[in-house]
Amino acid sequence: MRRVSWFNVTSLTFGLAFLYLPMVVLVVYSFNANKLVTVWAGFSTKWYGELFRNEAFLDAAWVTLRVAVVSSTLATVLGTAAAYVLVRGGRFFGRTLFSGMLYAPLVMPDVILGLSLLLLFIAIGLDRGMITIILAHTTFSMAYVAVVVTSRLVAFDHALEEAARDLGCNRWDAFRLVTLPIIAPAVVSGWLLSFTLSLDDLVIASFTSGPSSTTLPIKIFSAVRLGVSPEINALSAILIGIVTVGVITTSLMSKRAIAKRIRDENRAET
Amino acid sequence: MAENPRKPKPPTDVFTPWEDPAAKPLIEFRNVTKRFGEFVAIDDLTIDIYEREFFALLGPSGCGKTTMMRMLAGFESPSAGEILLGGKSMVGIPPNERPVNMMFQSYALFPHLSVWDNIAFGLRRDKKSKSAIAARVDEMLRLTRLEQFARRKPHQISGGQRQRVALARSLAKAPKLLLLDEPLGALDRKLREETQFELMDIQEKTGTTFVIVTHDQEEAMTVASRIAVMEHGKVMQVDTPAKVYEMPNSVYVADFIGDVNLIEGVFSRPAPETCQITYDESEPPIHLDATPGIAEGARVTYAIRPEKIRVSADRPDDLANAAFGKIIDIGYLGDISTYHVELANGQMVKAAMTNSTRVSRREFTWDDEVWLSWRETAGVVLDH
Numbered sequence: 001m002r003r004v005s006w007f008n009v010t011s012l013t014f015g016l017a018f019l020y021l022p023m024v025v026l027v028v029y030s031f032n033a034n035k036l037v038t039v040w041a042g043f044s045t046k047w048y049g050e051l052f053r054n055e056a057f058l059d060a061a062w063v064t065l066r067v068a069v070v071s072s073t074l075a076t077v078l079g080t081a082a083a084y085v086l087v088r089g090g091r092f093f094g095r096t097l098f099s100g101m102l103y104a105p106l107v108m109p110d111v112i113l114g115l116s117l118l119l120l121f122i123a124i125g126l127d128r129g130m131i132t133i134i135l136a137h138t139t140f141s142m143a144y145v146a147v148v149v150t151s152r153l154v155a156f157d158h159a160l161e162e163a164a165r166d167l168g169c170n171r172w173d174a175f176r177l178v179t180l181p182i183i184a185p186a187v188v189s190g191w192l193l194s195f196t197l198s199l200d201d202l203v204i205a206s207f208t209s210g211p212s213s214t215t216l217p218i219k220i221f222s223a224v225r226l227g228v229s230p231e232i233n234a235l236s237a238i239l240i241g242i243v244t245v246g247v248i249t250t251s252l253m254s255k256r257a258i259a260k261r262i263r264d265e266n267r268a269e270t
Numbered sequence: 271m272a273e274n275p276r277k278p279k280p281p282t283d284v285f286t287p288w289e290d291p292a293a294k295p296l297i298e299f300r301n302v303t304k305r306f307g308e309f310v311a312i313d314d315l316t317i318d319i320y321e322r323e324f325f326a327l328l329g330p331s332g333c334g335k336t337t338m339m340r341m342l343a344g345f346e347s348p349s350a351g352e353i354l355l356g357g358k359s360m361v362g363i364p365p366n367e368r369p370v371n372m373m374f375q376s377y378a379l380f381p382h383l384s385v386w387d388n389i390a391f392g393l394r395r396d397k398k399s400k401s402a403i404a405a406r407v408d409e410m411l412r413l414t415r416l417e418q419f420a421r422r423k424p425h426q427i428s429g430g431q432r433q434r435v436a437l438a439r440s441l442a443k444a445p446k447l448l449l450l451d452e453p454l455g456a457l458d459r460k461l462r463e464e465t466q467f468e469l470m471d472i473q474e475k476t477g478t479t480f481v482i483v484t485h486d487q488e489e490a491m492t493v494a495s496r497i498a499v500m501e502h503g504k505v506m507q508v509d510t511p512a513k514v515y516e517m518p519n520s521v522y523v524a525d526f527i528g529d530v531n532l533i534e535g536v537f538s539r540p541a542p543e544t545c546q547i548t549y550d551e552s553e554p555p556i557h558l559d560a561t562p563g564i565a566e567g568a569r570v571t572y573a574i575r576p577e578k579i580r581v582s583a584d585r586p587d588d589l590a591n592a593a594f595g596k597i598i599d600i601g602y603l604g605d606i607s608t609y610h611v612e613l614a615n616g617q618m619v620k621a622a623m624t625n626s627t628r629v630s631r632r633e634f635t636w637d638d639e640v641w642l643s644w645r646e647t648a649g650v651v652l653d654h
Contacts, residue, residue: 162345163378165365167443168395177391181382260381263425 023240030233037228047230048238057235060219063130064199067215071137072194078138079145079194080187084175086146087153088161103147105140113140114207121208128210136208137201141194148193152186152257153179185257192250196243285495287320294357296321296447296479297342302351304337304503311337313503314351321446324473324480326490329500330526335483338500339449342481343372356446366395371445375452377436379424385435386411386420392443410438413472430461437469441476450482454489466492487527491515499523515575521652524573529608531579531619533572537564537651547572547651550615557590559646564653574649576622581609581634582641589643595619597638609634611642 030048034041051057085092086099105113117136118128126132156179164174180187202217209218216239223232287293295318304312311334319325327335340346341353344365353360360368371392379388389410393403411417414434419427424435433453440448453469454462470493473480484490490497491511498508499522507514507523518524521532535549535556546555547570556572564570585592598618599610602625609621621642634640 157376157378159374159376159378160380162343162365163372163374163380163439164391165345166343166370166372167392167439168366170364170366173395178380182380 026233027237027240030230030237032230032233035230037230037233047234051231051234051238054231057216057219057231060214060216063133063213064216067130067133067137067205068195068198071134071198072141072191074134074138075142075145075194076187076191079142079190080149080183082142083146083149083153084179087150087156088158103143105143106147108140110140110201110203114204117204118207128208128213130213132208132210133205133213133215136204137194137198140204141197144193144197145187145190148190148254149183149186152183156182185253185260189250189253189257192246192253196246196250199246200239200243285322287323288318288496293320295319296323296356297481298354299338300352300354302338302341302348302353304334304341304346305349310503312341312348315503315505316351317498317505317508319479319481321479322477324470324482324493324495326494326497327481327483327500328487328490328497328526329485331485333500334503335485335500336451337503339372339451339481339483342447343370343449344368369446370449371440371443371447372449372451373436373440373453375455377424377432377456379432379435379439381424384421384423385416385427388424388435389439389442391439396443406442410442413441413475414438429456430465433457433465437472441472441478444476445478447479447481450480452484453482454486455484462489463492469493491527499526501526517650518573518652521571521573524650524652529576529620529622531574531576533574533617533619535570535572537561537568537570538566545651550613550617552615553593553613553617554591556649557646558649558651561651564651568653571652572649573652574644576608576620577606578648579619579621579642579644581611581621581623582643583633583638585641586643590646591648592641592643593619594639594641597634597636597640600634600636609640611640613642 029037029040031043031045032040033044033046082098082102086095086102089095114136117132117139121128121132121135160178160182161174164178165171169177200217201215202221205215206218206221209215216235220232220235223229287295297317297319299315299317302312302315303310313334315334315338327338329335337346341348342355342360344360344363344367347361355368355370380391383391386407389407390403393406398406407420408417411420414437416431416434416438419431419435424432427435433456437453450469454465457465466489469480473493480493482490482493491514494511496508496510497514499506499514501522506526507519509517514523515527518527524530525532533547533549533556535547537545537547538555539545543560545558545561545564547558548555549572580586580589585594593613595611595613597609598612601608601610604625606622606624609623611619611621613619619642
């Protein structure tokens with residue numbers, strides 16, 4: 001089946017190079033011993049060491065991590081609830097409006113979303129800081145969670161919940177004991193997706209962050225404007241590593257979820 | 271049994287609570303109507319179901335049988351009227367607070383739980399002690415012969431085993447009423463027949479009242495103590511399988527259950543105690559036994575089952591009715607053969623004969639001229 005033709009090999013090479021060559025270069029130069037980023041002077045991990053002694057970067061990383069964990073958790077709870085209501089709530093007043101609004105952050109340019117959130121925070125007098133970044137990240141990543149969870153819920157056999165109710169569960173117990181464990185893979189991949197989105201967001205964070213709280217992407221961006229330092233390379237390499245792990249985990253989870261759904265469907269047919 | 275088997279059993283032994291005016295029904299539908307928007311799914315329905323009954327709701331899809339069941343379970347509530355369970359109104363009581371369990375058509379087994387945990391699910395909700403739950407689950411596993419599958423997940427067992435898990439799970443809480451929604455629909459024919467008898471056996475052992483929804487009339491006839499034949503949200507007839515089959519009260523029921531010949535004609539009483547139906551000038555009238563309650567000259571439909579009609583080469587003299595015709599078609603079904611016979615006036619009549627001899631020695635074949643004959647009591651007269 002698999003044919004190795006020159007055309008395939010060439011397009012694959014160019015495609016991968018186009019996508020990953022910049023990152024490879026970055027990772028390679030993060031191990032450069034030279035202070036000049038573009039001049040190779042032998043292998044060294046000293047910039048990683050420097051990085052871990054840089055308080056400003058470490059603070060920013062710590063803020064980013066906390067923002068990502070909290071906002072993706074909030075987004076997962078809200079996004080799952082929204083998906084559940086949309087799929088199971090039947091018809092209620094404003095349903096169409098709600099479903100349209102829920103997906104709006106997916107297509108809205110980040111700049112507009114960031115600006116509107118900034119205006120809102122100023123209007124209600126909320127001081128900008130970690131809280132506002134968390135709120136902003138929750139807002140946009142909740143939409144992604146809702147999309148992921150909705151697709152799982154649509155394929156979910158409604159009779160399972162009815163069976164749980166029939167066997168003595170109230171609505172909450174039925175959700176907790178039957179629906180949630182079954183849609184768990186989708187919920188988890190929604191969380192991971194939100195986490196990575198939060199981790200690498202620059203635009204919205206720069207609108208909503210305050211002087212006391214700078215996230216890592218903001219820190220990197222402002223540092224680079226003063227010139228690329230090897231430290232930034234090291235930091236970026238670490239970030240690439242984290243995001244890669246996140247993305248691979250998410251895709252594995254959703255693959256497993258799909259395989260499980262197909263198995264469930266086959267089971268229902270036999 | 272020391273008793274003489276030929277001696278008819280005294281009538282008290284027979285389970286017929288619906289004939290006892292003192293018996294209290296377990297379930298009462300009182301003028302229940304269910305509307306979905308403009309569509310009337312259940313139309314002013316009143317019906318009583320008694321304890322220990324195996325009650326079948328039978329009808330084509332869309333007749334409202336599933337809606338009735340879902341109202342019993344508490345997933346739908348009536349638009350008008352009320353449903354009583356053990357004398358208590360069920361209005362506004364959610365499914366989890368009803369002494370009713372349901373076996374779902376798709377089985378709805380929880381895929382993330384083992385067979386054992388599926389069966390224990392309802393018991394755990396009742397906050398029973400660990401040992402009580404274990405004892406009950408093991409009892410259910412024994413009842414449904416699933417002991418060796420307790421640790422498996424639902425996708426690791428066969429369709430028939432899943433069906434039994436679903437049954438065990440719905441029986442585990444010892445409900446007053448068990449609802450079965452097309453419980454055998456997903457099984458192949460042979461397994462379905464076996465399981466029907468298993469269901470009856472389990473129903474008898476546990477003494478639970480079963481209400482089964484089915485569109486399969488054979489299934490309803492096999493398992494049920496009484497059948498409600500439904501059509502367009504109305505109950506057409508509620509009776510024992512034998513009565514529904516032998517004494518249908520309408521053309522719809524006669525036609526829906528089994529195979530039937532429907533002959534339209536005019537009812538008359540030429541002499542007291544003798545009744546007849548004239549369906550064609552050139553054919554002799556159909557003789558009936560005394561049929562009270564039908565007016566002279568009324569247009570009626572005569573319903574007669576194919577197996578009540580005998581096919582023979584010569585005119586028999588021991589049966590009251592006989593008609594002459596030609597075999598147009600033969601349907602060979604193995605155990606029986608159905609003959610489609612055209613009478614002189616063009617009326618087609620189906621007659622079924624048991625194939626008591628091998629097919630090579632069959633008496634009749636296509637285009638043979640034969641006599642059809644039947645007793646006065648063989649058919650029923652259905653008023654219009």
